[in-house]
Amino acid sequence: MLAAIYARHSTDKQQGSTEDQIARCVQHCQRLGYTVVEIFCDKGTSGASMLNRPGIKRLIKETLAGRFERIVAEDLSRLSRDQGDIATFFKRLSFADIVLETVAEGVIGELHIGLKGTMNALYLKDLADKTRRGQIASVQRGTVPGGQVYGYDIVRRFDAAGEPIRGARAINQEQAEVVRQIFTAYAEGKSLKRICEDLNTLGIPSPAGGKWGVTTLVGSASRATGILRQTLYKGVVTFNRMHFRKHPETGKRLSVPRPPEEWVLAPVPDLAILDAALFDRVQTLIDQRSTARKEVIEQRKIEDTEAKAARAAARQRKWRLEQQEQPHKKILPVFSGRLHCAEHDVKIRTQHWRHYACPVSGCANRNLKWDELMPLCIDALEQLKADDIMAYYASPAVVAERAEHDGALEDIGRQIDERRASLKAILTTLGPRARTESVRQVLDELEQEIRRLTHEQARHQRQRQALQPSLAAVEAALGRFQAMLMQLRLMPEDHRLTVPLRACVQRFEVTTVEDAEAPKGHRRMVRVRAQFDVPKVTEIGN
The missing domain is CATH 3.90.1750.20 (Putative Large Serine Recombinase; Chain B, Domain 2)
Known part of the structure; x- marks a missing residue:
């Protein structure tokens, strides 16, 4: 008789309970001559529901797969204390012809499901009432329930x-x-x-x-x-x-x-x-x-069509006036969505218009102003040198990527040669007979395959070439990049500059430190370091 064992305990204070249940079930199986196939358990999980317990879910899955003929638990309450859940579980086992057995009650039948299911459900309700009564008594003694309260x-x-x-x-x-x-x-x-x-x-x-x-x-x-x-x-x-x-x-x-x-x-x-x-x-x-x-909301509900139209027209007039007062479209700065706190490795968020802060409480990166960050970010972008770009393309990851393209090109070239050889062999062998419909269909398929491989070969060649630019190409791209940075200093909100330059940056890491020796009011020092998307830099302006 193939059997599976299930055990469960509810709280951390019952940590040894699961092992005790398993040992007792193993002894029970040995005494009756059952072969234990697998042991399932849920530790620190309530028996109020089966839906949030991975152990019981896996047990049900393996049961329906027919891996064993019997399920053994210490007590029916270990499987579930919910009356509906245990009844549904028993029906599924009965349908699959699986026997449910507990050490305490023996083989489980419909009578056990009805009586013990009701008793377990009543136990949960009684436990909830006693817990709430204890919590109320604790509050009345002056304790504060729940988690953190601001203040x-x-x-x-x-x-x-x-x-x-x-x-x-x-x-x-x-x-x-x-x-x-x-x-x-x-x-x-x-x-x-x-x-x-x-x-x-x-x-x-x-x-x-x-x-x-x-x-x-x-x-x-x-x-x-x-x-x-x-x-x-x-x-x-x-x-x-x-x-x-x-x-x-x-x-x-x-x-x-x-x-x-x-x-x-x-x-x-x-x-x-x-x-x-x-x-x-x-x-x-x-x-x-x-x-x-609430009165305003109720008043609007009973408004007639003309009153609603007049209110909508007034709202439109107000909106148009606001648009005339602020005609400029919002421009995202070059560091938008790229600011990261170097200390906590989280994104720095917008506090309000042109003010930014790290979301971590107590972090020094707070109340960072747009006028302060913009020149620092441009300075960080200017740190990129041609040697840095060449070092990136000489890195092991890029070298490995080039090797993958080389391997793909070699394989594609071999496939093209094989198909061209096949095409030539067919034409040489058949001669004038190659004009038949069936042979022409084979030839067309070979030609289409050669065209597809040729396109794929060209794609790999472009990608391979982009991964090994010449020093002259790198210096030309860097010159275009630096020229755009010079323009950005003069026009920091020009979207023709911010959009392409922002694509060249993976992140700006911001660090704020206090300089005790600096004059009062100037002690905070903000440093910005840029991490570049080097392929985007080499593509800029092309």
Whole structure:
């Protein structure tokens, strides 16, 4: 009897459980004379669903392939605690004539699936209720659930038994000042967009490390997310705002908002960053502005056709006026999409118009200005020399690529010679009889094959020649490249220059350092190094 063993444990605290289950199942198989073909397992994975477990998926695949006749597990709950999943799994096994057996219950039948499936599902529900009850009790004792909250640092402490104490937080004074600035600005009447622009101008990183956006500040009303809705800032923890449901088809957990009357509020005055009056005033303003926006939306829904047309015409007039005030089309600079932080090896992003920053929090490459970067990038481009280009074409990778083309050319030349010889042999042998339809068809096929090989040969020759330019060709290309750089210094936004030059660069690596000996206000030093696309440089201007 060929058998497969399956084992699973749910949490990291049960790391030895899987090995224990396998050992017990192996003993069971040996006692009954089964031959164990393969062992499948899922470690640290919940039994609530089969859809997110690679071990059980592989078991099902191998089962349908007919590799074994029996599946052995320690207990039915190891396979799944979901009533629907275990019933479907049992049906598939029954269809394939595979026996399901557990060490605890023996051979599994429909009665086991119904009773044990129900008991396992009830166990999951009871476990979820107890877990949520424990979380609520923990919140009411003053701990903060969840992950990182902007304005606070996670405090890592351990109890006497060495277990981590979860939920401890401490105020991050630097971020707390930003939170106060946001709430004060909103209370003074500034728009969300203007607040984000101010923060991005100052180079203050958002909670995610990038630019500030409106949703970062105001979040979702139904879920009470966003910095302006975070009650922890006034010293109150809000818990139980969400509950999770498993999607029946994908098995993924989806968050669903709970009604506000089910939320759990617990005071933590030591973590208050704002005055409660300021926080409550901002909530009132959010509701008022949201209500005003809803009224505008509702008003537009009941507008007649003429009113909608008039509003659209006014919007068009405003747009045309703006276009007259800003007639120039946006031009991408030569470094657009090519800036990289040398320290963190990530792309430098646009903060706002002509200001750039590394998305990594705390990086020195912040608030980099267009006027500062442009001359440095041109200086970096001017560092390219003819020796650098020749060294690239002499590199092992390029030499190997040339060798591949040489090999291909030799092979294609041999094939062309063979087909021409065949063509000549047919014409010589048949003579006047070569004019028959069947022979003519063979000759046409040979001629077409020779033409195809000739085109392929020419393509390899062009590519091979491009990989070994002469020194004169390199110096001519470099001269054209440097001439365009001189023009770029005078006209840095001319797209006739920025587009071809930008194609010659793979990336600009930016490094910012502090020079303590320099005068105050000039201590920051920005360095830029270019990585070139050498074949594009040699093609420029051709």
